[in-house]
Amino acid sequence: MTDPGGNPIIDVTTVTDTAVVVHVTTPGTFDVEVHRFDGLTPDTEHRLEIRLPAGIVTSIEVRTLPRPGGDLASVLATVNDVHFGEMAAGQVDDLEMGPIRRAEPGAEPYPEVMNRGAAHEISAIDPVAVIVKGDLSLDGRPEEFAAFERCYRDPFGDRLHVVRGNHDGYRLQVEYAGDQRIDLPGVTVALLDTVIPGATTGDVTVRQVEWLDDLASASTQPVIVMGHHQQWIAGASDPTEAKRSDDYFGLHPDASDRLDEACARNRSIVAYTSGHTHRHRVRPMTSSGIPSVEIGCTKDFPGTWAEYRVCGDGIMQIVHRVSSPEALAWSESCRGLYADFDIDYASYALGTLADRCFIIPTTR
Structure with a gap:
């Protein structure tokens, strides 16, 4: 849980136009302190002082995001890969390699802990919509869907919009299937069902692209397309994406190209x-x-949800780490998942600050 020098781990997890959130992990523990800095000047380099667990004061430099022009039209939130019913984080098939993290005997299931924390934080921003981009469950069982509904439908009601992921359709289930158009102040969300029933990989069919073309060509406001599976992009530096493959883990390369071509045809689509x-x-x-x-x-490290602030000249994406004490203790314990596979899961999962918090232009 420490860096090679045994120093605290300092993660700048979130930046907005006026705020920065830093998480600091105590060496050798799963103890995480949250440092919040508010009232900052937009689009400015700030030197922020942080008191470390040992009482030492250090400083970091962080640049706030620019503030998009135009009025704030709406705020929405998304989560994905919430995995109600999962009992073993980091387990790959039936392999014993890990480390594999499980809740302590008698403890509340960790998907309940993480998602309750996320739902509570999302409620605090009072979003016009909460969009769930798949993998609601481990195996699409009724009790898993029921747990998901209790956590998210109860607080958000008809503001909740849900599409399935591969884990929700392995046994050819039809719950949460189908594409959806969600019209919100300042933005329209085209929510795609990318699931191939019974498969891990995903697809965007010719018929779905026709639906998206019709939606986007008629839209008078920016369109964000959302779905469960990530896109294959030619020329990516990741070696798993270096060539076209029918078993690519996300959207099939042909489907990925269809989606890209639809976005190129329709300038209303912004992301x-x-x-x-x-x-x-x-x-x-x-x-x-x-x-x-x-x-x-x-459901595990770093345990996040995303906020979108829709303005006239841009949409600000802000990723938040779920920061209730019990959620932080669990997610921090998952920082080292897949180490037996020589994977640096913390770097992989967290990405860079620029991968999490940035401005999506609303015109192009």
Whole structure:
């Protein structure tokens, strides 16, 4: 839980136009302190002082985001990969390699802990919509969907919009299936069902692209496309994405190209955001050049949800780490998942600050 020198881990997790949030982990523990700095000047480099657990004061430099022009039209939130019913974080198939993290005997299931914390924080921003981008469950069982509904439907009601992920359709279930148009003040969300029933990989069909074309060509406001599976993008530096493959973990390359081409045809579409990979990452699409965004999972490290502030000249994406004490203790214990596979999960999942918090232009 420490860096090679045994020093506290300092993560600048969130930045907005006026605020910065820093999480500091005590060496050798799962204890995390939250440092919040508010009232900052937008688009400015700030030197912020942080008191470390040992009483030492250090400073970091962080630049706030610029404030998009125009009035704030609406605020919405998203989560994905919430995985109600999961009991073992970091387990790959039936392998014993790990580390694998489980809740202590008698303790509340960790998806309940993490998602309750996320729902509470999302409630505090009073969003016009909460959009869940799939993997509501481990296996799409009725009790898992019921737990999801209790956590998110009860507080958000008809503001909740849900599409399934691969974990929700492995046994050919139809709950939460289908594409949705969600019209909100200042933005329209085109929520795509990218699931291939029974499969891990995803698709965007020709018929779905036709639906998206019709929606986007008629839209008088910016459109964000959302779905569960991440996009394959030609020329990506990740070796798993270096060539076209029918078993690519996310959207099939042909489907990814169809989505990109639709975005290139329709200048109202400003971004595609997904989940599935349990990481934070943003890449430009090949043809349209707009951002293809991945948001990390809620259920383990770093345990996040995303906020979108819609203004006339831009949409601010802000990723938040769920910061209730019990959520931080659990998510921090998952920082080292997949170490037996020589994976630096913390760096992979957290990504860079620029992968999490940035401005999406509303015109191009």
